[in-house]
Amino acid sequence: MSPKIILISLDGATASIVSSYLDNGVLEANKGLGLLRSKGVAAANETITPSLTAPSHIAIATGSTAANNDINANSFHLVASPFNQNVSGFVAPIGGYSVGIDGPVESEDPTAEPLWLDLRAAGKKVVTATFPGGDGIDIRLNPNDPNSPILQSKEARTVDYTVPFGAFGGVGAKGFNLSAADFAPASGAIVKQLTAAGKASFSPILQTKTSLDRFSVAGINYDIQVAALDTTNDNQINYATLAIFDVNSGIKPTPFNLPATGPAYIKAGDNTSKPFYLEGTPNKAGTAFYVSNLAPDLSTVRIA
Structure with a gap:
């Protein structure tokens, strides 16, 4: 059987924290993360700046920081969007877009691309589960307007199988x-x-x-x-x-x-x-x- 790669993202769990829990026995060595470390390959990662959820996940997918992938926060303002409108970093164009005399359009040469494009081009199948960017949708300047300019087409955000990330509905946990x-x-x-x-x-x-x-x-x-x-x-x-x-x-x-x-x-x-x-x-x-x-x-x- 050909090897498969499973990438697990744990929000807030730095490599040093996970390693200390495994070394101290808080996490069992033969289960979960301990089993993965003992049977596979483990490597420490570097936390990006800003260390927010959307920028961090896009950095994982592209191998680049916000300076290149253009996802700098969980919510931010796109250059050509209305003054009072922000975009979620989970559904923003990866690698930027172009703004010219014809207005905002999809970039022909994005400054960063998600890894699944090369993987699929190499004949690999890619599955994403609640991973930002792998949603298979057209990203528009105004997400509520179907006639708004497309800043990134769904082809750059499509994998073979996906569970879309979604967004916070606004109702927090209560007891x-x-x-x-x-x-x-x-x-x-x-x-x-x-x-x-x-x-x-x-x-x-x-x-x-x-x-x-x-x-x-x-x-x-x-x-x-x-x-x-x-x-x-x-x-x-x-x-x-x-x-x-x-x-x-x-x-x-x-x-x-x-x-x-x-x-x-x-x-x-x-x-x-x-x-x-x-x-x-x-x-x-x-x-x-x-x-x-x-x-x-x-x-x-x-x-x-």
Whole structure:
């Protein structure tokens, strides 16, 4: 079998930190990074300036610093763009672009190129997963205008297989502490919606008295609430499932057309996050919910 190269980027994990953890036994020598080091080739890398996520990843892909690859921050101003408009460093033209009498256009001779161009030209297959630049899209001066000039065509950003990087939707991580006092009998509308969705409860369905969280993404407002269901048929009051939903969208039955997820249904002890798509957002944003503690009587409910 021909050798394969897997490049793993760990944000903030410098070579010295990883080496010290391996040497001190914090990281096991026969697992994960320790196994890779013992079975493969390890080399220290040099942190670029500025040591930000987008510039660092583009430097890895091109072998050049921001002075040549033109990605100098996670968000910055393109020369020919409107004064009040910035571009994300994750979806900016790699190696710059030209600005002449005809306005901004794609450069015929970029000052840096990602490694996957040469690899694919040599007949290799390249896979990128959430790696800036390997998104396969046309980069335009104004990303919201399909008629805006192309600064870098998708051909320079296309690999064989990819999971696009995406962007931050604007909703940061939070923790929520609830108790039985935060719940009351669910409204008739919510009970009907849960029933229509095939969600049965062996005790009265309860619902948070107030919103778990309220926020706005790309101008769309979201009002997140929680319903508690007793899904264990054991002749006891045993609330074991939470339905986390947006009041504005309501609770809809399956199936859902991806990326839609509907409510996040989480059972006690799932020990996994459940994805939650924010319906209606133009930038296809989403989040996830995790329940770390769910007492049967709802005396303790911990949600992240």
